[in-house]
Amino acid sequence: MMRMPRFTVVLVATFVLLMPRQLIASSIEGRVVNRTLNQPSPGDEVRLFEYGTTLREEAHTVSDLQGSFQFERSKASPFMVIVVHQNVVYHSSLLAGSEPVDVAVYDSVQLSNSAHEDGEALFVEADTQSVKVTQFFVLSNLSEPPRTFLGASTFDFVLPSRAVLDSVAAQPGGSLPSATRPLRLTGSNHFGISDPIRPGITKIVATYHVPRSNKIVITPNLLRPVGFFKVMLPASMQFISGSAYPFVREGEESGIVTQMARNVRPGSGLSFSISGVGDIRALSAAAMEHARRTLPVVPPAPAIGSTLVQVQTPAQDHKLGANVVKTFTLAIVLLLILMVVLLWRRPPRLNKTS
Numbered sequence: 137m138m139r140m141p142r143f144t145v146v147l148v149a150t151f152v153l154l155m156p157r158q159l160i161a162s163s164i165e166g167r168v169v170n171r172t173l174n175q176p177s178p179g180d181e182v183r184l185f186e187y188g189t190t191l192r193e194e195a196h197t198v199s200d201l202q203g204s205f206q207f208e209r210s211k212a213s214p215f216m217v218i219v220v221h222q223n224v225v226y227h228s229s230l231l232a233g234s235e236p237v238d239v240a241v242y243d244s245v246q247l248s249n250s251a252h253e254d255g256e257a258l259f260v261e262a263d264t265q266s267v268k269v270t271q272f273f274v275l276s277n278l279s280e281p282p283r284t285f286l287g288a289s290t291f292d293f294v295l296p297s298r299a300v301l302d303s304v305a306a307q308p309g310g311s312l313p314s315a316t317r318p319l320r321l322t323g324s325n326h327f328g329i330s331d332p333i334r335p336g337i338t339k340i341v342a343t344y345h346v347p348r349s350n351k352i353v354i355t356p357n358l359l360r361p362v363g364f365f366k367v368m369l370p371a372s373m374q375f376i377s378g379s380a381y382p383f384v385r386e387g388e389e390s391g392i393v394t395q396m397a398r399n400v401r402p403g404s405g406l407s408f409s410i411s412g413v414g415d416i417r418a419l420s421a422a423a424m425e426h427a428r429r430t431l432p433v434v435p436p437a438p439a440i441g442s443t444l445v446q447v448q449t450p451a452q453d454h455k456l457g458a459n460v461v462k463t464f465t466l467a468i469v470l471l472l473i474l475m476v477v478l479l480w481r482r483p484p485r486l487n488k489t490s
Contacts, residue, residue, distance in 0.1 A: 162208075162209050162210075162212075162233075163206060163207070163209075163234060164184065164206065164207040164209060164217075165204070165205070165234075165236055165237070166204070166205055166217060166228075166238060167204045167205065167237075167238055168182065168205070168219050168241055169203060169240055169241070170242070171240045171241070171281075171282055172242045172243040172282055172283055173243070175203075176201075177203045177221060177241050178199055178201045180198065180219050180241065181198060181219065181220040182197050182198065182217065182218070182219050183195070183196040183219075183220075184207045184209075184215060184216075184217055185215060185216045186211065186213055186215055187213065187215055187216055194209070195207050199219075212232065213232075214231065214232050215231055215232070216228055216229075217231075217237050217239055219239045219241055221242070222243060223244075224244055224332045224334070226239055227239065229310065242282050242284045242334065242335055243284070244284045244285075245284070245286065246286050247285045247287060248285075248287030248290060249287070249289065249290065249291060250285050250287075250290075251276060251333045252275065252277075252278060253274070253360045253361075254274045254275065254276050254337075254363055254364070255274050255363050255364035255366070256271060256273055256356070256358075256362055256364075256365050256366070257272045257274070257364075257365075257366040257367075257368065258271045258367045258368065259369075259416055260367060260368065260369040260410060261370060261373075261414055261415050261416045261417070262348065262373060262412065262413050262414060263413055264413065265347075265348050266346060266347055266348050267345060267348060267410065268343070268344075268345045269299070269344055269354075270342075271341070271342045271343075271344070272340070273293060273339065273340040273342070274337065274339055275338045275339070276337055277333050277335045277336060277338065278335075282335035284333065284334045285332065286332055287330065288330060289321065289328035289329070290330055290332065290333050291340055292326065292329075293327060293328075293340070293359065294323070294326050294327075295327070295357070296325070296354045296357065297324070298346050298347060299345070300344055300346070301318065301325075301327060301342065301343075301344045302343045302344055302345060303315060303342075303343050304316050304317075304329060304340065304342050305340075305341045306331040306338065306341075307338065307340075308336070308338050309334070309336040309337045310336075313341055318342075350411065351409050351410070351411045352409060352410050355407040356406055356407070358401070358402040358403075358404075360402065361401045363398065364396060364397070364398055364400075365396070365397045365398075365400045366394060366396050366397075367383065367408060368392055369392070369393055369395075369414060369416075370414025370416055371391050371392070371414075373393075373412040373414040374411045375395055375408060376408060376409045376410075377395070378406065378408055378409075380407065381397060381400065381404045382397070383395040383396060383408060384396050384398075392416065395408070
């Protein structure tokens with residue numbers, strides 16, 4: 137049996153060890169699980185997206201009878217798996233590597249305005265022209281078994297009088313907010329959205345402004361009972377609670393004052409007035425972190441066996457690509473040097489004499 141020369145073995149092993157990760161193909165395997173039925177979900181559209189400065193689709197497939205799917209990748213960049221089930225989009229967290237990926241989906245049911253509203257929080261700031269408000273509606277879908285709510289209007293809300301709506305976004309648990317098109321319903325400043333309300337916590341974010349006067353009186357128009365109603369504003373602004381339903385000052389942290397009303401029902405006479413100027417965005421990073429901590433947060437749930445990663449910036453991506461080229465070039469140079477050294481050290485073959 138012919139033996140492979142020693143320098144060849146060393147050559148191949150060194151090449152494999154020095155080869156950049158970005159040049160080694162990897163396989164991504166996973167499955168789609170229907171959490172409504174607690175069983176695999178076959179026949180769903182599955183898409184693989186590379187995460188960079190934007191999401192770019194790399195490949196797509198359909199889950200098989202066991203809900204399984206597989207993709208081949210030649211990159212080591214972060215990625216996300218998106219699944220479409222009953223025309224509703226679900227996705228994994230941001231991932232890297234080749235660990236198994238589980239994506240949970242839910243069956244849908246036509247139920248308008250069926251989510252429970254836990255509470256509302258208003259971030260208020262003002263300049264000399266207008267009062268700007270960012271209002272969070274915190275919703276819970278506690279259906280059992282868990283189902284996604286669909287409908288012509290899955291959630292509706294009413295803005296205060298004189299308010300002008302600027303934008304609306306929906307933020308399912310574990311996701312970033314995405315802009316949505318509000319529906320103008322009957323009645324003054326009555327709006328709705330038709331976005332799916334998935335199981336768990338969803339935040340609806342409405343931004344609007346109110347023309348400025350010396351003292352602004354805001355009377356929230358609650359459509360449902362809420363466990364809490366928060367108003368957060370810079371300490372440079374003045375807040376006066378209405379007499380019918382008092383607010384309680386929860387304190388000040390990092391330049392932001394929080395006023396709280398609990399267990400508020402529609403028609404309870406909740407109102408408050410504000411004056412002065414202040415800009416939450418101009419406050420310190422600590423103040424913004426405090427503002428984010430005041431709302432219920434649902435952290436992204438990583439898929440089984442996966443690892444969340446930090447996203448590369450474009451400059452880091454460019455640097456990473458340059459490093460790959462340098463590493464591969466260095467590997468080739470080292471291999472050539474290794475071949476020369478091994479061949480030079482190889483003892484000369486002696487001729488056999490009879």
